Amino acid sequence: METEIRTVSEHIHDDVLDLLARSFGKDDDYFRRQHEGDPSYSHDRAWVLLEDGKIVSHVQIYDKVMRYGDGRIPFGGIADVGTDPEYRRRGHAAKLLSNAVGYMKRNDLPLSLLYTGTPPLYEAGGWHSVPATVLEADVPTEARPGPRAYTIKPFEESQLRLLASYWDQAMSNLVGPLDRSVEYFQKQPSWHVGWGDVQWDVIHRVGHPAGFVRTAIEGETLELLDVCGTSDEVVQVACAWAVRRAVESGCRKIEGRVSPGSILVRELAAFADIRLTTSDSQMMRLNDLEGVLRGALPEFHRRRRHNPLADQPVTLVVGNSAVRLEFPSGTVALGPPEHGDRMIELTDKQFLHMLMGLPGAQEPITESDLRPSIKSQLLNIFPQTGHVFWYADAF
Numbered sequence: 001m002e003t004e005i006r007t008v009s010e011h012i013h014d015d016v017l018d019l020l021a022r023s024f025g026k027d028d029d030y031f032r033r034q035h036e037g038d039p040s041y042s043h044d045r046a047w048v049l050l051e052d053g054k055i056v057s058h059v060q061i062y063d064k065v066m067r068y069g070d071g072r073i074p075f076g077g078i079a080d081v082g083t084d085p086e087y088r089r090r091g092h093a094a095k096l097l098s099n100a101v102g103y104m105k106r107n108d109l110p111l112s113l114l115y116t117g118t119p120p121l122y123e124a125g126g127w128h129s130v131p132a133t134v135l136e137a138d139v140p141t142e143a144r145p146g147p148r149a150y151t152i153k154p155f156e157e158s159q160l161r162l163l164a165s166y167w168d169q170a171m172s173n174l175v176g177p178l179d180r181s182v183e184y185f186q187k188q189p190s191w192h193v194g195w196g197d198v199q200w201d202v203i204h205r206v207g208h209p210a211g212f213v214r215t216a217i218e219g220e221t222l223e224l225l226d227v228c229g230t231s232d233e234v235v236q237v238a239c240a241w242a243v244r245r246a247v248e249s250g251c252r253k254i255e256g257r258v259s260p261g262s263i264l265v266r267e268l269a270a271f272a273d274i275r276l277t278t279s280d281s282q283m284m285r286l287n288d289l290e291g292v293l294r295g296a297l298p299e300f301h302r303r304r305r306h307n308p309l310a311d312q313p314v315t316l317v318v319g320n321s322a323v324r325l326e327f328p329s330g331t332v333a334l335g336p337p338e339h340g341d342r343m344i345e346l347t348d349k350q351f352l353h354m355l356m357g358l359p360g361a362q363e364p365i366t367e368s369d370l371r372p373s374i375k376s377q378l379l380n381i382f383p384q385t386g387h388v389f390w391y392a393d394a395f
């Protein structure tokens with residue numbers, strides 16, 4: 001058996017869509033819409049594996065940017081991993097994933113993110129489960145009214161720039177949401193149509209847009225795709241509206257990815273019985289430690305405002321990589337490790353959990369034998385923030 005890996009080109013794209021449709025049991029338009037609509041898709045970042053000349057497996061990378069508070073971390077979103085049912089368990093997907101890792105390392109994508117129902121495939125390639133918080137709510141029998149003085153209207157194209165700027169503000173303290181360009185916002189509905197009955201509703205206060213909520217109904221579940229408000233009250237209106245839509249559509253369940261402890265969770269609890277669970281389908285890979293820290297640096301600076309005193313440097317060792325974290329007054333600087341530095345050693349998974357602010361992820365710091373003041377510097381730049389990747393950005 002001869003195998004070969006090739007980049008996707010326009011003339012084989014239809015064959016790729018056909019392969020994906022067969023692999024996932026979905027219609028090929030589902031994939032076509034997202035490839036054509038999402039500006040972070042490119043044939044240059046999609047590969048097929050051919051066995052004896054036949055296209056049998058496919059992997060692609062979306063080139064995206066994650067917001068990290070004030071920081072921005074570029075990442076490779078691994079998607080549409082599919083092998084022809086007759087050619088499975090021959091190592092094809094694993095080979096394409098290893099090729100994708102090489103691409104990400106060469107092209108400044110220091111992090112990778114994916115969603116999967118087959119974690120063992122990715123664990124072998126260096127991805128680790130980074131649990132996401134998922135909100136589930138039982139839909140009440142009656143919708144309670146939200147605050148007065150607001151009206152809800154369908155989204156209009158002319159509101160795009162304004163809503164995108166609200167999004168920027170509303171997400172500015174969070175870890176995880178995508179950095180969405182206006183073009184990306186504009187095109188999202190072109191692939192969201194494949195996700196069920198999707199509605200983009202804009203919340204108006206005294207006639208002016210003040211936020212939005214996007215929901216999708218699939219079967220008896222209302223999925224909260226994303227919520228954006230210019231104030232807590234607008235988020236409250238969005239929650240009341242989503243619950244109303246669920247009640248009126250006969251849904252039994254509301255589901256959404258959320259940042260634990262966010263206003264959204266608090267507000268939604270006022271309108272429905274909610275539970276927070278975790279999903280292990282979200283996985284991340286650390287491709288380049290220094291690249292990740294560089295992206296997060298503006299946020300580290302902001303966090304240092306709580307603890308601005310100068311302190312000794314510490315070398316962060318993660319797997320085979322090491323980066324020196326220096327703590328001059330009020331900032332953080334990165335540098336190469338120096339002989340005699342104090343060190344903290346973490347596995348890739350421990351680091352990823354700490355980076356994404358998971359509960360308990362700071363334990364390796366608190367249990368290390370570092371000096372208390374250095375521990376407190378590290379705890380300050382890696383607090384338990386939680387994170388969220390909205391359903392609206394699923395790939």
Ligand SMILES: CC(C)(COP(=O)(O)OP(=O)(O)OC[C@H]1O[C@@H](n2cnc3c(N)ncnc32)[C@H](O)[C@@H]1OP(=O)(O)O)[C@@H](O)C(=O)NCCC(=O)NCCS
Nearest residue numbers: 023081082083088089090091092093094115116118120121
């Ligand atoms: C998942 C899928 C892409 C795997 O493709 P593949 O080419 O058969 O995968 P590989 O042969 O490279 O598998 C490498 C390893 O991953 C793991 N693996 C692969 N498929 C698996 C499965 N269905 N369940 C559990 N582990 C699996 C195994 O450890 C395997 O090694 P082994 O065969 O020596 O045990 C393929 O089954 C598929 O197209 N499924 C439907 C679409 C899908 O679910 N895609 C993944 C979405 S994230």
